Amino acid sequence: MSNLSKIQDFFAAYASKDVSAVKDALSEDIIWRIPGHHPLAGDKRGITEVLAFFDQLAKAGFQAQPIVVVEQGDFVVDHHRGWSTAGSGLDLMWCLVFRFESGKIKEVTNFCEDQHRADLFFHEIYKLKPIPERLA
Numbered sequence: 001m002s003n004l005s006k007i008q009d010f011f012a013a014y015a016s017k018d019v020s021a022v023k024d025a026l027s028e029d030i031i032w033r034i035p036g037h038h039p040l041a042g043d044k045r046g047i048t049e050v051l052a053f054f055d056q057l058a059k060a061g062f063q064a065q066p067i068v069v070v071e072q073g074d075f076v077v078d079h080h081r082g083w084s085t086a087g088s089g090l091d092l093m094w095c096l097v098f099r100f101e102s103g104k105i106k107e108v109t110n111f112c113e114d115q116h117r118a119d120l121f122f123h124e125i126y127k128l129k130p131i132p133e134r135l136a
Contacts, residue, residue: 003100004071007078010105011066014054022054023047027104036115038122060086060125067093074100090121 006025013021032044032053040057044050065081076098083091093113099106112118128134 002071003074003076003098004069006100006103006105007069007071007076007098019051022051025105026050027101027106030105031107033107033109035110035112036119036122038119039126039128040122041119056126060084064094076100084121084125087121087124090118092118 010022010025012018013025026047029046030044030050032050034041034044034053040053044053062082062084064083066078067081068077068079070077078096078098080094080096081091082094083089095111097109097111099108101107
């Protein structure tokens, strides 16, 4: 099975909330990189953190429309329109670069058309707790 087919299966599992199939696609030590300066930004390490990120992202009702999905060796690049009508809304182009290792998604790096707008949106939707509860 090609990595492109694996990504298509991963997207289908994600869309249908098939957590078991999503987990099966991910390497145990996956790193999912979310850029920016907002509450959801940063590296998610391991399946548990990635699934927790997905749970949070679902709260904003994000939708995606694929534009181009291509494969080259161990990499799949997904260029899509992603939007949400939550809060004041967000509608941007995104690019995710997936790297496979041993047949599983090992690394994902997310790139955003307008990181500043994305940061503002995520701060609007995902409010931080006041200090001192916010601090670990």
